[in-house]
Amino acid sequence: MKKINLKVNGVDYSVEIEEDVRLLDVLRNQLRLTGTKEGCGEGECGACTIIMDGVTVNSCMVMAFQAEGKEIITIEGMATKSGLHPIQRAFLEEGAVQCGFCIPGMVLSAKALLDKNLTPNREEIREAISGNLCRCTGYNKIVDAIDKASKYMGKEGDVNGI
Amino acid sequence: MDVNKTYKGVALQEVLTLLQQHENTSKVIAGGTDLIIQLRECKVTPQVLIDVSSLEEIKGIEIIENRVSIGAATTFTQLVNSPFLNNGLEGLKEAAKSVGSPQIRNIATVGGNICNASPAADIIPPLLVLDSELYISDINKSRTISLEKFLIDKGQVDLKTNELLCHIQFNNIKNNQGLGFSKLGLRKSLAIARISVAVWVEVEENTYKQVRIATGACSKLGVREREVEALLLGKPVEEKTMQLGAEALKTQLEKRLAGRKGMEYKREAIQGVFKEALTKATYLSKT
Ligand SMILES: Cc1cc2nc3c(=O)[nH]c(=O)nc-3n(C[C@H](O)[C@H](O)[C@H](O)COP(=O)(O)OP(=O)(O)OC[C@H]3O[C@@H](n4cnc5c(N)ncnc54)[C@H](O)[C@@H]3O)c2cc1C
Ligand code: FES
Ligand code: FES
Numbered sequence: 001m002k003k004i005n006l007k008v009n010g011v012d013y014s015v016e017i018e019e020d021v022r023l024l025d026v027l028r029n030q031l032r033l034t035g036t037k038e039g040c041g042e043g044e045c046g047a048c049t050i051i052m053d054g055v056t057v058n059s060c061m062v063m064a065f066q067a068e069g070k071e072i073i074t075i076e077g078m079a080t081k082s083g084l085h086p087i088q089r090a091f092l093e094e095g096a097v098q099c100g101f102c103i104p105g106m107v108l109s110a111k112a113l114l115d116k117n118l119t120p121n122r123e124e125i126r127e128a129i130s131g132n133l134c135r136c137t138g139y140n141k142i143v144d145a146i147d148k149a150s151k152y153m154g155k156e157g158d159v160n161g162i
Numbered sequence: 163m164d165v166n167k168t169y170k171g172v173a174l175q176e177v178l179t180l181l182q183q184h185e186n187t188s189k190v191i192a193g194g195t196d197l198i199i200q201l202r203e204c205k206v207t208p209q210v211l212i213d214v215s216s217l218e219e220i221k222g223i224e225i226i227e228n229r230v231s232i233g234a235a236t237t238f239t240q241l242v243n244s245p246f247l248n249n250g251l252e253g254l255k256e257a258a259k260s261v262g263s264p265q266i267r268n269i270a271t272v273g274g275n276i277c278n279a280s281p282a283a284d285i286i287p288p289l290l291v292l293d294s295e296l297y298i299s300d301i302n303k304s305r306t307i308s309l310e311k312f313l314i315d316k317g318q319v320d321l322k323t324n325e326l327l328c329h330i331q332f333n334n335i336k337n338n339q340g341l342g343f344s345k346l347g348l349r350k351s352l353a354i355a356r357i358s359v360a361v362w363v364e365v366e367e368n369t370y371k372q373v374r375i376a377t378g379a380c381s382k383l384g385v386r387e388r389e390v391e392a393l394l395l396g397k398p399v400e401e402k403t404m405q406l407g408a409e410a411l412k413t414q415l416e417k418r419l420a421g422r423k424g425m426e427y428k429r430e431a432i433q434g435v436f437k438e439a440l441t442k443a444t445y446l447s448k449t
Contacts, residue, residue, distance in 0.1 A: 002168065019211075020165040022198070041202070043195055043266055055239065055268040061195050062269070065168040066213050109264065131263025 004068045008033065009077030017064045024048045024059035026067075027074060035075035035104045039133070046132035049105035050074050056112045056131075075104035078111070086156065087111055090149035091142070098136035105132045110146045118154050122147065163201050168211045174219040177212055178301040178326060184210040185324045191215070192235050193269035195262070196278040215269070220328045223247065228334050234273025234327045238285075239264075241272060250335035250446050253343035253360055253439070254288045260345050260358075261285070273327045276309065279319050279383065286313070286384035287360035288343050290376035292332035300324045316382040339364045340446025344438035345378075346431055357428055359411075359436045361443040368399045375407075375436075380415055380428060387414060404440055408433035 005014050008031060015030055027033045027050070039047035041060050048059045051073040078085040084092075087110050097103050106129055113120055113128035120128070125146045126139070134142065167184075171177035181188060188210035191197050200206045214220060220233040223244045230251075232241070238258040241247070247255060261267050261275075261284050275285045276296070286309070294309040298321065309330070312320045321327065335341060345358035358378035364371045373394045375387040390410040397403040412429045419425040 019168045020163040020201075042199055043262070046263065046265060049265055056265045057269050058265045061193070061198055061266070063168065063191065063194060063198065063211065063213070065170060065211070066191070066194070066215060068170050069216075112264075128264060131265040 002065060004065060006067050006069065007071045009073060019065055021064045022060055023050075023062040023064050023067045023072075026064045027059060027072075033074050033076050037101055037104060039101070044133070045102075046105040046109065046129075047102055049108045049132060051108050051112055054112075054115075056109050058131075073108065073111070075107060078107060085111075086152035087114070087146070087149040090145040090152060094141050094145035094148060096137060096141040096145035102132055102134040102136075106134070106142055110149060113146070114150055114153055118150055120146075120150060163204070164207045164209050165201065165211055166209050168213070170213040171217050174217060174299070174326075174328070175301075177214060177217060178299060178324075180210075180212050181324045181326060182301045184212070188212055188323070190277075190326060192271040192274040193237065193266075195266055195270040196274060196280075214273075214326065215271070220273070220326075225334060226331075229331050230334050232272055232330045234276075234329060235271050236273075237269060237271055238267035242267070248335065249449065250337075250340050252446055253341035253362075253442065254285075254292070256343045257284045257288045257345070257358070257360065260343075260347070272330060276312070276330070277319055277321060277327055279313055279315075279317050281316055281382055281384065282356075282358075282379040283384060284345065284358060284378065287358055287376035287378045288341060288362075289330060289332070290384055290386055291341065291360045291362035291374040293374070294330050294332045296327055297329040297331065298325050299328050300326070304328075310386060313383050336364070338366060338447050339372075340443040340448075342439040342442030342444075342446065344435045344442065346435050356424075357432055357435055359432070359439040361436070361439040363440070363443045363447050365399060365444060365447040370394050370397055370399065370403070375411075377411070377432070380432065381418055387411060390414060399444055404437050407440060408436050411436050 027036050037047040039045035043058045043061045049056050050059045052070050087107050109129045109132050125143050189208035191211045191213050192215050214235050220235045222233050223246045224231045238261045241258040242255050275283045295306050341362045343360045346356050360376045362374040373391045375391050378384045393410050394407050411432050415429045
């Protein structure tokens, strides 16, 4: 057992962990943030994507102890009191969600892209979600949604304030 | 998984001390993208994990006089975005860009790719043609060894259990030199290379004054193709030379992979991949 300190969605946590667990396990089983999904458990599918210190990572590919001192954003950290994040809104409006299993990861990959580049072209969007597999949608509507979100976010200006 | 003790290193000396103390029971973890899978499949069974992914001393890229130094814990994303690598080294960035997916590149490290020593490790061929030297330390001493000598066999490297790979260094590229990389993957993202080729050239008066070639996934290791290199030396920059190299590589693969699955495919495919890498390298040496 070991205690680690990390910040998730703006909240400081101090968690007792077993030393052989992954960050994915801590998020889901201990912090009960079950929006982060486990698909393959091997870094291939992106269902477990989170943002850690500003970049996307697969949380199945991070040991929990390695997250000491890190700042993490999960899907639960996207919406605010004033409503859904523009990326989430665009996903709903474009019908980009079918079974939904891949969507938390898709939304976070989209956020990591749009935080750096508010005017991506379709190729850049496809590249940004190239580590997120979806077995339902065929990707086109997801790309449409991210494109739409980029316009929302461009208009609304202050991305972080939303 | 037998892991029951973990350390997150913040200083090099501390990590080297821990490695010494837990010499026979520990494993270094960087990005974890190879190791975590091996741990979960019980292919490796350390009790102690020592994290080096936040170790500033072995992260990042620097130019020291005419040498480029890459910290072993530098991620592929950091390498791709580095302002210190000039155009001639495009092949190195391209190899890094071709690894896995954005999520993998954001944590997977150059040092992990080398120490895991998969035959398909993408950063190995370009580092081989740059004649890279590895800087390795234990608590008492440091040593250097060429990357080529460091790679012993598939998944096997010349590294003791108390040692840490700290830096990778090579001579910076000159104006009349270029490094090209080309890879044939199954699918763009998440493609573990079937085959890849890195070519480094120095061109003078439209002839190849120096040539270095390395292939990935064409042997049990990333390897230098010295026989092909020798053939191209001093030859003019022209289509005929490129064809000569492509055919020689084909012959090499036929010999090396005789009786192995995929030989017929690889010996054909390698020619196109090689031509692309040579064309890029030659172009970069002229711009
Ligand atoms: C989905 C997926 C896709 C992938 N795609 C590719 C691809 O396209 N191309 C490719 O080449 N690879 C690919 N890989 C493999 C892997 O991502 C790379 O080999 C990566 O570079 C490993 O680095 P790491 O930091 O994650 O290593 P780790 O898993 O942390 O470590 C790997 C090994 O190296 C040792 N080690 C690490 N750093 C050091 C050090 N500084 N000193 C001594 N020993 C050290 C560890 O003990 C361990 O044995 C992929 C992996 C996954 C999961
Ligand atoms: S569950 Fe982590 S990438 Fe598939
Ligand atoms: S919506 Fe079902 S996997 Fe993407």
